[in-house]
Amino acid sequence: MKFVKSSxxxxxxxxxxxxxxxCSSSSGSSASPDRxxxxxxxxxxxxxxxxNPSTLDPGRSGWAVESRVYNQIFExxxxxxxxxxxxxxxxxxWDISDDGKTYTFHLRDxxxxxxxxxxxxxxxxxxxxxxxxxxxxxxNALSALHxxxxxxxxxxxxxxxxxxxxxxxxxxxxxxxQLSIVSPTxxxxxxxxxxxxxxxxxxxxxxxxxxxxxxQLKRYDDYNWGSAQSENKGPAFLDTLTFKIITxxxxxVGSLQSSQVLAAETxxxxxxxxxxxxxxxxxxxxxxxGLPYTLFINSEHEPWGELEARQALQYGIDVQQIVDxxxxxxxxxxxxxxxxxxxxxxxxxEHSFEPDKEKAEQLLxxxxxxxxxxxxxxxxxxxxxxxxVDSTPNREKRNDIAVIVQQQLKEIGIDVIIELTKxxxxxxxxxxxxxxxxxxxxxxxxxxxxxFYRTPDEGARKTLSRLNDPKLDELxxxxxxxxDEEKRIAIYKEIQQYIHQQAIIIPIYVFPYTVGTQESxxxxxxDYLGYPFFNDTYVR
Amino acid sequence: MAxxxxxxxVTSLFVIFGSTILVFTTLYVLPGDPVDSIIDPSVAxxxxxxxxxxELGIDQPYHVRLIHYFSDLxxxxxxxxxxxxxxxxxxxxxxxxxxxxxxxxxxxxxxIVGITLxxxxxxxxxxxxxxxxxxxxxxxxxxxxxxxxILLILIxxxxxGWLPSLGSDGWQTLILPSFTLGIIGAGFIIRMVxxxxxxxxxxxxxxxxxxxxxxxxxxxxxxxxxxxxIPALTMMGMMIGDxxxxxxxxxxxxSRQGIGRLIADAIMASDLPVVQGVIFFxxxxxxxxxxxxxxxxxxxxxxxxxxxxxx
Numbered sequence: 001m002k003f004v005k006s007s008x009x010x011x012x013x014x015x016x017x018x019x020x021x022x023c024s025s026s027s028g029s030s031a032s033p034d035r036x037x038x039x040x041x042x043x044x045x046x047x048x049x050x051x052n053p054s055t056l057d058p059g060r061s062g063w064a065v066e067s068r069v070y071n072q073i074f075e076x077x078x079x080x081x082x083x084x085x086x087x088x089x090x091x092x093x094w095d096i097s098d099d100g101k102t103y104t105f106h107l108r109d110x111x112x113x114x115x116x117x118x119x120x121x122x123x124x125x126x127x128x129x130x131x132x133x134x135x136x137x138x139x140n141a142l143s144a145l146h147x148x149x150x151x152x153x154x155x156x157x158x159x160x161x162x163x164x165x166x167x168x169x170x171x172x173x174x175x176x177x178q179l180s181i182v183s184p185t186x187x188x189x190x191x192x193x194x195x196x197x198x199x200x201x202x203x204x205x206x207x208x209x210x211x212x213x214x215x216q217l218k219r220y221d222d223y224n225w226g227s228a229q230s231e232n233k234g235p236a237f238l239d240t241l242t243f244k245i246i247t248x249x250x251x252x253v254g255s256l257q258s259s260q261v262l263a264a265e266t267x268x269x270x271x272x273x274x275x276x277x278x279x280x281x282x283x284x285x286x287x288x289x290g291l292p293y294t295l296f297i298n299s300e301h302e303p304w305g306e307l308e309a310r311q312a313l314q315y316g317i318d319v320q321q322i323v324d325x326x327x328x329x330x331x332x333x334x335x336x337x338x339x340x341x342x343x344x345x346x347x348x349x350e351h352s353f354e355p356d357k358e359k360a361e362q363l364l365x366x367x368x369x370x371x372x373x374x375x376x377x378x379x380x381x382x383x384x385x386x387x388x389v390d391s392t393p394n395r396e397k398r399n400d401i402a403v404i405v406q407q408q409l410k411e412i413g414i415d416v417i418i419e420l421t422k423x424x425x426x427x428x429x430x431x432x433x434x435x436x437x438x439x440x441x442x443x444x445x446x447x448x449x450x451x452f453y454r455t456p457d458e459g460a461r462k463t464l465s466r467l468n469d470p471k472l473d474e475l476x477x478x479x480x481x482x483x484d485e486e487k488r489i490a491i492y493k494e495i496q497q498y499i500h501q502q503a504i505i506i507p508i509y510v511f512p513y514t515v516g517t518q519e520s521x522x523x524x525x526x527d528y529l530g531y532p533f534f535n536d537t538y539v540r
Numbered sequence: 541m542a543x544x545x546x547x548x549x550v551t552s553l554f555v556i557f558g559s560t561i562l563v564f565t566t567l568y569v570l571p572g573d574p575v576d577s578i579i580d581p582s583v584a585x586x587x588x589x590x591x592x593x594x595e596l597g598i599d600q601p602y603h604v605r606l607i608h609y610f611s612d613l614x615x616x617x618x619x620x621x622x623x624x625x626x627x628x629x630x631x632x633x634x635x636x637x638x639x640x641x642x643x644x645x646x647x648x649x650x651x652i653v654g655i656t657l658x659x660x661x662x663x664x665x666x667x668x669x670x671x672x673x674x675x676x677x678x679x680x681x682x683x684x685x686x687x688x689x690i691l692l693i694l695i696x697x698x699x700x701g702w703l704p705s706l707g708s709d710g711w712q713t714l715i716l717p718s719f720t721l722g723i724i725g726a727g728f729i730i731r732m733v734x735x736x737x738x739x740x741x742x743x744x745x746x747x748x749x750x751x752x753x754x755x756x757x758x759x760x761x762x763x764x765x766x767x768x769x770i771p772a773l774t775m776m777g778m779m780i781g782d783x784x785x786x787x788x789x790x791x792x793x794x795s796r797q798g799i800g801r802l803i804a805d806a807i808m809a810s811d812l813p814v815v816q817g818v819i820f821f822x823x824x825x826x827x828x829x830x831x832x833x834x835x836x837x838x839x840x841x842x843x844x845x846x847x848x849x850x851x
Contacts (some may be wrong), residue, residue, distance in 0.1 A: 052805055054623045134591050142588060192625040211631065212805065213708065213797045246706055246795040250690045255706050255795075258697045393808070422810065425573040425589065461586045 041237040043539030045521065047532075048246045048255060048264035052212055055195030058180040059131045059141045064288075064442055064531075067177040068265070069215055069243055071531050073114075074180030074200030077105055077124065078171065079228055080444055080528035084341065086171055087228035090119060090181055090201065100166030100483060107157040111225050113183035114205040121159040125151040126184040128161070135192075141178035143451070166481050168488060169447035176444065177531065203227075203236040203535045215243040229527055230535035237523075237538040256281070256516050262539060263517040263524065265532075269327040269397075275516050284515045285330075288530035289341040290443035291452065292334030293396070295405075295436050295506040296464035301387075303379070304435060308363040310503035313386075313436075314353075316360035316412040322404050323509050326397045330514075334507035336496045337453075341528070342446050343485070344492025349500055360412045369413070377413035385415045389434040391422055398438060401508060405436070429461050437464055440511060442529055446492045450476045453499065465504050472498060548834065552827040559823045560816070564609060567812050568602055574622045574810040596622050598812075609816070618820070619813035621806075628817035632799060636821075638708045639798035642721065642790065643783045645714050649722030650783075651776060654729025658772075661730065662737035663760050673730055680727025685786055689720040689793040706795035717794040721786050725779045732775050736768040770837070777833030781826050 053066040058074055061067060077091040091105040111119035131138045131145050147164040154160060163170060173179065186199035198206050204217035219236045226233030244261055246252040249268050256264040257278075267275060267283065275283045295317075303309040323333045332340075335349045369377035369384050377384040386409065388402050399420065406416035419427075419434075427433050441448055454476045455468045475495045482488045499505060513530040523536035574596065575589050593599040597608070612619060618628035653676075661673035696716060697705035707713045740746065741764055749759050787800030799818050806814035 054809070134595065137592055137595055139588060139592075195624060196626065210797065211634070212801045213795070244706065244795065248686075248690075248793045248795065251693055251705055251793055251795055254690075254693045254698045258701055258705065260697070260704055260706060422576065422808075423573050424576050429586075459586075 041522075041538035042239055043237070044240045044242065045238050045263065045534065045537060045539060046242045046244055046261040048244045048252050048261045050247060050249075050252060050266040052245050052247065053215070056198040056206065056209070056215070057195030058178050058182065058198075058200075059127070059136050059138045060195055061141070061178060062139045068531050069217075070180070070198055070200070071177050071202070071527070072204040072217055072241060072534055073198050073202045073206055074177070074182065075202050075227070076174055076177070076180045077107075078175045080172065080175040081228055082526070082528055084343065084444075084528060086175060089175075089227060090124075090225075094171075100481070101163045103161045103163070103170065104154070105159050105161065107159065108225055109157045111201050112222065113186070113199050113201050114220055115183050115186050115199045117183045117185040117199075119181065119201055120156045121151075121153040122156075123181055123184050124159050125153055126187070127181045128179070130182070130187060131179075137192075144173045144176045144178050146173075166483070167447075168480055168483055169445040172445040172447075175528075177529075201225075204238075204241050207240075212245055214245065217241045217243075227533075227535060229525060229533050232536050236535050238534060241534055253516070256518070259518060262521050263515055265513070265515050267514045267516045269330045271516075272330045272514065273328070280519050282517050282519055282521070284517065284524060284526070285512045286526040286530045287332060287339065287341065287510050287512050288442050289339045289528060290448055291337065291439070291441040292339050292510045293398070293438055293440040293508045294334065294337065295438045295508060296452075297504065297506070298432060298435050298437070298464075298466050299504070300432060300462075300466040301435050303367065303369070303384075306367055307503060308367045309369075312360040312363040312412065312414075313409070314360075314503040314506060315356045315363070316409055316414070317405055317506050318355040318408055319506065319508055320355075321408075322401055325404065326400050327509065331509040331512060334510050336507060337449060337499045337505060338446050338492070338496065339510050342444070342492075344446050344479075344489040344496075346493040346496040349496060352500075357412055364413065371413050375410070375413060376415045383415060384413060385417055386435045387417050387419060387433070388436045389419045389421060389427055390438060391420070391424055396509075396511060401438070428464070432462065432466060436506075438508070439464060444529055446495075447480055449492075449495060450480060453495075453504070467504065469502075544835070545831070548831050552831065555827055556820070556823050560610075560613075560820055561606070563816055563819045564606055565602075567815060568605070574598065574812065576810065598622070613820070618817040621811050621814050623806075623809050623811045623814075628813050631802060631814065632817055632821050635797055635799045635802050638796060639784070639787050639791070639800055641714060642718055642787055642796065642798060643780060645718040646721035646725065646783050646786075647776070647780055649718055650725025650729055650779060653722065653726040655733055655769075655772070657726070658730045658733025659737060659760070659765060659768075662734045662741065662768075665738070673734070676723075677727040677730035677734075680723040680725070681731070682727075683724075685720060685724065685789045686793050688723065689717070689790060692716050692720055693794075708796040708798065713794075713796070717790045717796060720793075721783055721790050724786065725776075725783065728775060728779065729772060732772050733768055736771050737764055740764045740767045773837065774833070777830060780829050784822060784825070 049065055049068065051063070051065040053063070053069055055061055055066060056070045056073065058070055061070065075089050077089060079087050079089040081087050090111060091107055093106050095104045096102070105124070107121060107124065108119070113119060117123070128145060128148055128151055130136050131141045147167055149162045149164045152160040152162065180200060182194070183199035186197065187194050190197045196209060203220055203223045205220045207216040207218050209215045218240045219238060221235050223235045224233065246255055246261070246264070252264045253267065253271050255261045272283060275281050297304050297310050297313060299305050319333055323331055335352070336346055338345055364377055364384070368379045370379070372378045372383070388405060390398055390402050394400065402418045406418060409416050421427050428437055452463055453465065453467055453472055454463065455473050456462055472495065475491055475498065479488060479491045479495065482491060513526070515524065515532060517524065520540040522538055522540060525533045525536055527533055575592050597605070609619070616629070618632070620627050621631070657673035657676060661670040664670050693705040693716065696703045703716050704713050705716060746759060746764060749763060787798055788804050790796070791798040791801035792804055799822070803815060803818040806818065
């Protein structure tokens with residue numbers, strides 16, 4: 001090309017070099033943490049969210065991002081401390097009937113909702129009955145409330161909750177954000193728009209919501225009933241708390257680095273190291289609890305109903321390699337069907353087995369799958385293919401996991417076909433058109449396993465592994481109703497061992513909720529499930 | 541002129557009607573269940589899913605939903621978002637000014653930068669400025685929008701701290717996104733203007749003008765440029781449509797409000813009423829822009845008017 005000779009080319013290179021050198025020299029000093037610290041704790045916090053919430057109605061909410069926001073506006077009867085224990089919140093104490101089916105709660109008498117409505121037993125009854133009402137379109141809240149049947153107001157500050165069956169997880173479920181208590185006045189007034197006009201009893205009250213841009217909250221000045229979650233029992237320190245919605249990863253990180261926001265969630269693994277070495281920034285991280293990201297093997301599809309075939313996957317997929325390659329050591333590898341923080345987690349599963357290609361190949365040979373000319377195994381003229389379904393966006397690099405699994409399984413003679421679809425209802429739940437499908441769930445109780453592994457009732461939707469295993473059913477049933485904690489732990493350990501031995505799943509990673517903040521931001525805490533909490537937060 | 545407008549309006553109605561049916565059908569056929577984005581499918585029981593479908597009216601067959609949709613449209617009702625139950629039209633009306641501002645500023649940048657550099661590069665052919673202009677043009681055309689956007693954020697927000705990288709309040713927030721979007725359009729205009737200028741310059745009438753002793757400056761800017769701008773004008777009309785499409789990416793990268801972001805989110809959530817509403821709205825807009833561009837040619841160039849009339 002002719003223009004290479006031109007002096008303009010050289011000046012461009014020079015200009016580019018100047019820009020680049022400018023970038024690198026100023027990047028370390030762009031934020032100024034030298035604001036004088038004052039005695040007064042206060043400030044305005046801007047917090048960047050990675051996804052756009054669709055509702056702030058706890059009863060209707062289906063996703064974690066929403067809980068992160070409305071958790072500041074609402075409170076539940078109970079709360080869960082970081083160590084997993086259950087603490088009072090809007091309820092002061094409670095009794096459980098001998099048959100385990102009636103819960104009596106004594107409620108605080110000094111609480112008012114942000115709109116001035118007093119908090120009382122009727123508000124509790126209203127909130128729970130509202131979840132049962134189909135018009136509310138409740139989803140996750142409905143399953144968290146199970147097996148609640150009805151409430152009985154004893155007096156203004158005492159309420160009895162009646163359950164259809166005993167439930168060992170009902171108390172922990174009451175700590176879940178979806179079962180927060182809503183203001184009956186506001187819920188009646190706004191109807192289906194309550195999610196756009198939320199009113200609760202939390203330390204922050206709702207101010208405004210600009211779709212796709214920001215949600216603004218301000219301190220609720222009358223708040224003085226504190227939370228076991230926070231040291232500060234009075235009103236929050238922050239004057240305002242603004243959630244900015246910044247879906248693009250690079251923009252989110254850039255906005256934090258350039259101080260346009262003071263905190264940002266879900267810092268991508270590739271940025272974590274840079275964060276840790278930058279003195280003007282801090283990185284907070286908390287593993288979420290529940291079910292880790294897990295690949296479920298469809299046992300109804302040939303040949304995955306056979307134990308050997310499933311074990312071949314267990315030995316053929318090198319999970320450690322996946323986690324190391326994709327997350328640079330910033331995510332913990334999962335070893336079990338539940339996360340380490342849950343009741344009954346079986347530590348003995350950790351490092352208890354290693355990937356072994358030869359063993360995997362031997363297992364497949366044993367059940368008659370022989371390698372064909374192209375290296376893919378065949379049995380009775382049928383090729384060994386595996387349909388790996390993932391829902392479209394590459395959330396937490398889940399699409400990349402599929403690609404690595406494809407490479408790894410090819411080595412043992414399995415042809416992996418990756419299918420990306422957003423229509424999970426049809427592909428997975430209705431048609432069962434998959435061999436491997438990954439999922440995770442934020443949950444505070446090992447009873448979450450029930451919904452993923454227990455044979456569903458007649459006519460109900462099948463589980464992801466499409467299991468029908470009476471032994472597992474029985475164990476899960478025992479775990480649900482066993483009220484003695486020691487016995488419950490033993491049951492869940494047995495369940496995890498069994499799931500592992502039967503090679504029902506391939507656990508992959510435990511998701512850490514990461515938050516990057518400017519150095520000036522103090523006191524962001526996390527609850528048991530990894531949701532942030534801002535009652536102790538201030539900006540220096 | 542009145543006849544041209546009337547004819548165009550009738551055709552436009554057909555286009556809007558057709559595109560609405562097309563979009564409705566496409567969204568109906570495509571996989572993706574809005575229920576998946578409202579409740580976690582792994583938690584919900586089939587009964588819950590069924591109830592929700594009924595509640596949202598998406599359990600109805602295709603033709604029933606289509607008829608409902610059209611009868612609602614005639615009453616000016618764009619429906620409600622399936623995800624947050626808010627009416628669609630107010631959402632579009634709220635978001636549109638932000639997108640409009642972005643499109644207008646980006647178009648201005650494209651046109652000013654594009655014409656200036658295009659002319660300079662033709663006039664100073666093979667000189668430094670020509671090489672530079674062509675490089676900028678090439679950059680604009682070949683770089684993916686999101687990449688340019690992130691690059692600008694890294695330089696001007698993170699490293700230099702001069703400009704905000706997010707939000708849609710205030711004129712400062714417009715600068716980076718409109719440059720990102722504007723540079724693409726500028727790239728096309730630079731090439732277009734440069735080529736047509738060079739073409740015009742080699743025509744006989746320029747030689748005549750030179751022979752008449754006009755200054756080179758007068759020839760270039762008074763006579764050649766005027767002729768070279770007509771093809772560029774067509775380009776700009778088309779470009780405004782492209783810019784509307786480009787806002788989908790730009791608004792996401794720069795976390796701006798706008799209908800681009802609205803539709804991107806709605807598509808991810810399979811929120812059909814919102815997707816349909818935005819497309820219906822943009823189709824009308826697109827047609828209006830094209831109408832204006834067509835009419836403005838015929839105003840500028842009498843030959844075009846005659847050819848439309850004699851079609």
